[in-house]
Amino acid sequence: MITIHPKAQALIFDIxxxxxxxxxxxxxxxxxxxxxxxxxxxxxxxYKWAGMPTHKIVEIINQLHGTNFSEEYLTAYKERxxxxxxxxxxxxxxxxxxxxxxxxKLPMSCGTGNYKKVAYEILDKLGIKHYFTAIISADDVLRxxxxxxxxxxxxxxxxxxxxxxQVFEDGEPGLEAARQAGMIVTDVRPFIGRKY
Numbered sequence: 337m338i339t340i341h342p343k344a345q346a347l348i349f350d351i352x353x354x355x356x357x358x359x360x361x362x363x364x365x366x367x368x369x370x371x372x373x374x375x376x377x378x379x380x381x382x383y384k385w386a387g388m389p390t391h392k393i394v395e396i397i398n399q400l401h402g403t404n405f406s407e408e409y410l411t412a413y414k415e416r417x418x419x420x421x422x423x424x425x426x427x428x429x430x431x432x433x434x435x436x437x438x439x440x441k442l443p444m445s446c447g448t449g450n451y452k453k454v455a456y457e458i459l460d461k462l463g464i465k466h467y468f469t470a471i472i473s474a475d476d477v478l479r480x481x482x483x484x485x486x487x488x489x490x491x492x493x494x495x496x497x498x499x500x501x502q503v504f505e506d507g508e509p510g511l512e513a514a515r516q517a518g519m520i521v522t523d524v525r526p527f528i529g530r531k532y
Contacts, residue, residue, distance in 0.1 A: 338430060338527050340438070340459055342519045344502035347438055348490045348514075349431065349468075353386055353506040354524055356458045366393075369410065380531035383530075386507025387449040387481045389474035392416055415454070425461040430527050431504055435467055438475055445470040445490040449509070469494050478495040481509040484517035489515070506530060524529040 340347070359455040363382045370377035375397060385393055391407040398404055435444060445468050448455045452473040459465035470493030477485045490497045503514035504522050514521045524530075 337432060338504075338522060338524070340434070340442075341502050341522075343500060344442070344520055345500040346443040346445070346491070346494045346496040346502070347434070348487055348501050348503045348519070349435065349446050350387060350503075350505045350507065350510050351446055351455055351458055352450055353428075353530070354504055355428060355431055355435065355446070355464070356462060357428050358422075358458060359383070359386065359506075361422055362418060364421055365414050368417050369414040370397075372413075373405065373410070375403070377464055382446055383417065384508060387452070387505065387510035387513075389449045389480045391451075391474070392480050402482070415451075418454075423470075427462050428524075429526050431524055432462065432464070434504065435464055439464075439467045443469050443494040443496060445472065445494055447472045447481075447486040447490045447503070447510075447513075449486070449507075450476055482512035482516070484513045487513055487517045487519060491519070 339422055349355050363379055366377055366382055388514055390411045394405060394407045396412045448475055452475045455471055455473050470490055472486050474480055474487045479485045491501045498518045502520040504524050505511050505514055506524050526529055
């Protein structure tokens, strides 16, 4: 069972793979995009990069494959495919339950590597957008996860010192970002049956 740390005065949630079960759809969109462009993109690598914004993943793909795809082009291609195949957004119940239980009791925010438009759509479909003081997205930061900027901006918006913020996250870059921010880190993967 996931618990709130006694020191926690505010909660920060990642969205994809933490509050919402969107990661398989994101991977399908990436797999299709990669295949259509002659690239190999294994699922293991996708989950290793969980939480990074799409444009950053394009940058890494270019480095790995020695390609020079435009970040704007490949990002738009992947996002179009994601929108096309996106089904009903399913909540990840153990984490959504924490948000339900603490709404109105502790300040809460979201720190996501997704773009604001998509993040808002997901939270709207889950019916919980109004729970959050702030939603810090890839559009709001210069340095995405694993840099701590996303989560530090969440703490600032809630007016709570970083060391009193508990972060719920499923991706290695996000977990590293939370550690670097000096926050209380909760890896949700063991609680939601995810291996990586």
